[in-house]
Amino acid sequence: MRVVNQRSLGLQPALPVLERVCLSLARPAGLMRNSLQNLPKNLVGLVSLLRWAIPLGVALLGGTYFLFEQVVVQGYPPTAPHVIRTVLFLFLVGPTLSWILLTWTLDLARAEANVHRELAARSAVGDVTAQSLDLQTILGRALEKIIEYLELPAGRIWLAEDDRLSLKASVGVPDNECGERGIQVGNCVCGHCAQMGKSFLLGDLSTDPSFSNVACAQAGFRSVIAIPLSTKSYVLGVILLASPKPNAICSQDQRTLAAIGSRVAMAVENAQLYNQAHRHALQLEMASLMGQRMTAVLALDPLLSDVTNIIRQKFGHYQTNVLLVDEEAGDLVLKKASGPGAEAVRVQSLRLTIGKQGITGWVAHTGQPLLCNDVTREPRYFPAGPAPETKAELAVPLRVGNRIIGVLDVQSNRKDAFERDDLTILQIVGNQLGIAIENARLFEETRRRYEAMVALHDTSLDMIARLDTPRLLQALLKRGAELVGAQGGVLFLYNSKEKLLRAVASHNTWRDYTNFTLGLGEGAVGKVVQTGQPMIVDDYEIWPGQAAAFAGTPQSHIVSVPLKWENQIVGGLNIVNDLSSRRFNGNDIWLLTQFADLASIAIKNAELHTQVKEFSQQLEDKVEKRTAELSRAKEEIAIRSEQLRWLLAKTINMQEAERARIARDMHDSVVQLVTAVRYELLAAKAAAGGELTGSEDKLNTAERVLDELEKEIRRAIYDLHPPILDTVGLGPALLRYVKNFQQLSGIACELQACGAPYRLPSATEIAVFRMVEQALQNVAAHAKAESATIQMDYGIDTLSVTVQDNGQGFDYDGWMKGHEGTHLGLLGMRERIQNMGGTLQVWSEPGEGTRVTFQLPIVQDEDG
Numbered sequence: 001m002r003v004v005n006q007r008s009l010g011l012q013p014a015l016p017v018l019e020r021v022c023l024s025l026a027r028p029a030g031l032m033r034n035s036l037q038n039l040p041k042n043l044v045g046l047v048s049l050l051r052w053a054i055p056l057g058v059a060l061l062g063g064t065y066f067l068f069e070q071v072v073v074q075g076y077p078p079t080a081p082h083v084i085r086t087v088l089f090l091f092l093v094g095p096t097l098s099w100i101l102l103t104w105t106l107d108l109a110r111a112e113a114n115v116h117r118e119l120a121a122r123s124a125v126g127d128v129t130a131q132s133l134d135l136q137t138i139l140g141r142a143l144e145k146i147i148e149y150l151e152l153p154a155g156r157i158w159l160a161e162d163d164r165l166s167l168k169a170s171v172g173v174p175d176n177e178c179g180e181r182g183i184q185v186g187n188c189v190c191g192h193c194a195q196m197g198k199s200f201l202l203g204d205l206s207t208d209p210s211f212s213n214v215a216c217a218q219a220g221f222r223s224v225i226a227i228p229l230s231t232k233s234y235v236l237g238v239i240l241l242a243s244p245k246p247n248a249i250c251s252q253d254q255r256t257l258a259a260i261g262s263r264v265a266m267a268v269e270n271a272q273l274y275n276q277a278h279r280h281a282l283q284l285e286m287a288s289l290m291g292q293r294m295t296a297v298l299a300l301d302p303l304l305s306d307v308t309n310i311i312r313q314k315f316g317h318y319q320t321n322v323l324l325v326d327e328e329a330g331d332l333v334l335k336k337a338s339g340p341g342a343e344a345v346r347v348q349s350l351r352l353t354i355g356k357q358g359i360t361g362w363v364a365h366t367g368q369p370l371l372c373n374d375v376t377r378e379p380r381y382f383p384a385g386p387a388p389e390t391k392a393e394l395a396v397p398l399r400v401g402n403r404i405i406g407v408l409d410v411q412s413n414r415k416d417a418f419e420r421d422d423l424t425i426l427q428i429v430g431n432q433l434g435i436a437i438e439n440a441r442l443f444e445e446t447r448r449r450y451e452a453m454v455a456l457h458d459t460s461l462d463m464i465a466r467l468d469t470p471r472l473l474q475a476l477l478k479r480g481a482e483l484v485g486a487q488g489g490v491l492f493l494y495n496s497k498e499k500l501l502r503a504v505a506s507h508n509t510w511r512d513y514t515n516f517t518l519g520l521g522e523g524a525v526g527k528v529v530q531t532g533q534p535m536i537v538d539d540y541e542i543w544p545g546q547a548a549a550f551a552g553t554p555q556s557h558i559v560s561v562p563l564k565w566e567n568q569i570v571g572g573l574n575i576v577n578d579l580s581s582r583r584f585n586g587n588d589i590w591l592l593t594q595f596a597d598l599a600s601i602a603i604k605n606a607e608l609h610t611q612v613k614e615f616s617q618q619l620e621d622k623v624e625k626r627t628a629e630l631s632r633a634k635e636e637i638a639i640r641s642e643q644l645r646w647l648l649a650k651t652i653n654m655q656e657a658e659r660a661r662i663a664r665d666m667h668d669s670v671v672q673l674v675t676a677v678r679y680e681l682l683a684a685k686a687a688a689g690g691e692l693t694g695s696e697d698k699l700n701t702a703e704r705v706l707d708e709l710e711k712e713i714r715r716a717i718y719d720l721h722p723p724i725l726d727t728v729g730l731g732p733a734l735l736r737y738v739k740n741f742q743q744l745s746g747i748a749c750e751l752q753a754c755g756a757p758y759r760l761p762s763a764t765e766i767a768v769f770r771m772v773e774q775a776l777q778n779v780a781a782h783a784k785a786e787s788a789t790i791q792m793d794y795g796i797d798t799l800s801v802t803v804q805d806n807g808q809g810f811d812y813d814g815w816m817k818g819h820e821g822t823h824l825g826l827l828g829m830r831e832r833i834q835n836m837g838g839t840l841q842v843w844s845e846p847g848e849g850t851r852v853t854f855q856l857p858i859v860q861d862e863d864g
Helices: 013-072 080-132 135-150 177-181 187-194 251-296 300-315 343-347 356-368 421-466 468-485 522-529 588-688 696-720 723-727 730-745 764-782 810-817 824-835
Strands: 154-161 164-172 200-202 223-230 235-243 319-326 331-338 351-353 370-372 393-401 403-412 488-496 501-506 518-519 533-538 557-565 568-577 748-754 788-795 798-805 837-842 848-856
Touching: 013 080, 135 235, 135 588, 154 187, 164 187, 164 235, 164 351, 187 200, 187 235, 223 251, 223 300, 235 251, 235 824, 300 319, 300 403, 300 421, 319 356, 331 356, 343 522, 343 723, 351 356, 351 533, 356 370, 356 403, 370 421, 403 421, 421 588, 468 488, 468 568, 468 588, 468 798, 488 522, 488 730, 501 522, 501 568, 501 730, 518 522, 522 557, 522 568, 557 588, 568 588, 588 696, 588 810, 696 837, 723 730, 723 764, 730 748, 730 764, 730 788, 764 788, 764 798, 764 824, 824 848
Parallel strands: 748 788
Antiparallel strands: 154 164, 154 235, 200 223, 223 235, 319 331, 319 403, 331 351, 370 393, 393 403, 488 501, 488 568, 501 518, 533 557, 557 568, 788 798, 798 848, 837 848
16 A cells, blocks of 8 residues: 655645544534434334334224214214224224234344344444554453443453463453452353353353352342453453343343454454564564664673663563673672662672572573563572562573573563563573673773783883893882782792792882792792792781791782793792782782783893893904804805816716717727628628528527617617717707607607707707706606606797606605705706706696706807
């Protein structure tokens, strides 16, 4: 349905006029409606009157007229037979027939009146139920209309609440005990009606022994009718009508009331659903409001005050309490209350033993919520004096994760005040409140720690600036007392050899304790140094462990902390207050412990400062001498390194030259000798002709052996120094080597070149060839690869070569740490590349293969 804005249509000025017109039209319509509703009733009264008046009039008028006409006008005697017959007929038969006709008409009028009354009552009740959603208003007005239309003096409406009927509306019935306590379902007339779900009509209570002693009979009522307010599935309540007259209620009234009851039941159900939805909306709104408030307030005391006041005021509870867990004492402590007994509870400082006292103690122990609508039936209820009117109680735990930090408790001065929805909403609020309380605690702790750390920072800056030991100790002691707002203190240092504590500084104490000594374990500071744990003494004079040197001191509040340096006790710090000042607590221990750590560092720094000053000059001399020695050693190492590089390069060149010489010698001597032997074998076979038939196979075998020997010698010559390397260059030499490697190893191998190939210096080509040769040998020996690739990138001034395989790979970094200096292959490759001014990189991962890349700078000749 669309709502039209009247102001936007220009109707605002005409509203008063329209209202007057509507009212003027509504008044006649209302009068006409009332007239139509009263017409059947008036007609019944009229017919009831005419039922006696018309027969009497017919008898008098007919008889008088006949006598006048027969006796006076015509002169017949009154005793004439026809006169007597006619008079008797006019006085008996005519009125009787008229009375019978009018009686039948009266019955029809009464039936019509009943129908009109029922319709009017249903319409009136329907109008009442449609005008409001407030349950109390609906029931009160509906009862008034029912009594008005049924013309009965008294009535009540009861609604079912669990196993009882609660009075919601009453007219004409005096208040009594039954109305205050309600009716148990199954008792009395209304209880039977609710239990059976059907109507009860009792014409005379005094004649029925089953109901002669019910409240209605005792109140003077004789006839009663009870109609259930039923829906499809359950009974919502009961309508009771009563009259002091017996048999004042007929079956027609029962049918009318039953029809009205269905309307009232529907209205009650709608109102209950509306109230429930409205209550849910209000509760969720309040929960949201409290959530916003709880996130905005970070101070614990204002947070608890706001929450308790909002819950009590908005939800209408009698008393609201927030109790928090004291983990040290194992108690539940009341922190905030709102209600009539709030101030008394606060003064009482209520504490409950968790798991043993009260509903809240049980909730804190089990972590489960508890709803009690009658505290007199709950054995766990703990009656608190400041809240004596408590009749119902609901408590939910305050959680932070799996930890119970407190209980949110609400109380009511009415029994059966809480529903399951209240429990759900309060659990939502409790979860939010638990987090908010923890946030407030953390914020407060963080604020205190921040302020303490600022003070400690300032203290550390002040201590660092002081290096004179006596002045430093006095300053440390004074700053420690000021840090916790104490009066004074004494600082002790521990001599581990003598097992003694010596007071080295005293500040604002009742006497000067400087140079006093204590044994290990003697007094508060002696025990702290002995155990390594801080401690608090609330009254030193009655403390059994007091030292004789401090007897009689008025400063009896003591907190003592150890001074530690690298897990060793170097001393102890006593901070004192007199009995009129505050006692020390755990926060003071935490703060002084942090301060003691800084003080220990400062004391050690002061001690070390003196030692540093004594050894500084000696150290400077040693440093200068050592620096000169290192400088000379560095120069010598540089010279030796250059010599080693020169020797390495010369060794490599000599190796390559020797390889070339050996290859030439083998080619010029051994290969020629093998060739000569082959020719001699051929000549011997030719000279013998067919006479060596038996030895021909052996000669052929010897010839094949010579062929294989020649191949191996030529392969060895090629490995020593490939002749093709000198003639056509690096690329063809590598291509031939790759083919031979593939045939011998069975590993697919491919040579790729990027850029325009060019000839390199002979030493460079030999070095590159040897590097590729070494890399492929590693692939064949260790990689377990199926393929390998050689990538050569010819740059303008750089040659880059990459050898990559798809083998098993390995953890290169870890492997190098375990084989550092022992893997001569990689070490030799790296040294050879570095000697030529290049770089070598190796990458490998298990299962990902291995990649070896090296780069060499190329300086080409002007003609090349």
